[in-house]
Amino acid sequence: MIMNKILENYLVYLNVIEKKVNKFFDEQKPYIFCKKGCAKCCQNAEFPFSKIEFCYLMEGASKLPLETKQIISDNITKILTQRKQCTKEEFLYTCPFLINNVCSVYQYRGIVCRTFGLMNIGQDGRVKVPFCCYQGLNYSNVLEDGGTQISREKYQKLGYEKEPVAFNINYNFLTDADFENGFHFKFGEKKPLIEWFIQPDQQSPMPVEFPLTNPNIK
Numbered sequence: 123m124i125m126n127k128i129l130e131n132y133l134v135y136l137n138v139i140e141k142k143v144n145k146f147f148d149e150q151k152p153y154i155f156c157k158k159g160c161a162k163c164c165q166n167a168e169f170p171f172s173k174i175e176f177c178y179l180m181e182g183a184s185k186l187p188l189e190t191k192q193i194i195s196d197n198i199t200k201i202l203t204q205r206k207q208c209t210k211e212e213f214l215y216t217c218p219f220l221i222n223n224v225c226s227v228y229q230y231r232g233i234v235c236r237t238f239g240l241m242n243i244g245q246d247g248r249v250k251v252p253f254c255c256y257q258g259l260n261y262s263n264v265l266e267d268g269g270t271q272i273s274r275e276k277y278q279k280l281g282y283e284k285e286p287v288a289f290n291i292n293y294n295f296l297t298d299a300d301f302e303n304g305f306h307f308k309f310g311e312k313k314p315l316i317e318w319f320i321q322p323d324q325q326s327p328m329p330v331e332f333p334l335t336n337p338n339i340k
């Protein structure tokens with residue numbers, strides 16, 4: 123593994139965050155319907171990735187078999203073409219690393235990939251349920267009928283010990299400078315995952331060479 127001290131520090135941070143997030147998922151188990159093969163959250167999104175997250179993702183991607191890399195590379199090329207043709211302000215796509223509804227770089231996935239599925243407190247201080255709540259998945263068993271709020275009545279009827287709660291795990295908070303200072307690394311530039319595959323000197327899609335090595339982390 124290509125590793126330097128900065129990346130090592132990032133991994134320490136990632137372990138701490140992951141432990142906390144796993145504990146949260148565990149506490150919210152009665153309301154969580156995530157399972158292998160459910161990948162709605164890896165589709166139709168922007169996937170914010172900081173530079174260090176992207177570098178770690180590439181570390182994982184570099185270990186994949188050649189045929190898997192080829193699939194990912196083809197996905198990237200396709201998405202970049204769609205992006206060029208997109209006229210909307212926000213470009214949503216399926217993550218190029220999703221293959222047969224399974225993440226091909228699971229261990230190396232980004233921060234947003236690790237936290238999605240829990241209720242969280244947005245930057246505006248409002249509670250946000252994951253979108254899959256409206257598709258019969260996470261927290262749907264406690265969602266008010268036809269509404270967007272959690273129903274206390276439904277929770278009480280279910281009789282679970284732990285109530286559904288929202289956590290302070292939004293992406294901006296988890297990639298805040300306090301974490302950088304505390305763990306001695308920098309997140310670096312943040313942008314949608316697919317934009318990391320655009321050559322810096324041109325905005326148009328080009329045949330993508332699947333990166334096998336990390337960009338330098340400074």
Ligand code: SF4
Pocket residue numbers: 155156157160161162163164238239240252254259260
């Ligand atoms: S967060 Fe929602 S969409 Fe994603 S795996 Fe869990 S249940 Fe499925």
Ligand code: SF4
Pocket residue numbers: 163164169217218219220221224225226227228231232235
């Ligand atoms: S890196 Fe993996 S978990 Fe994250 S969006 Fe892509 S496929 Fe999903």
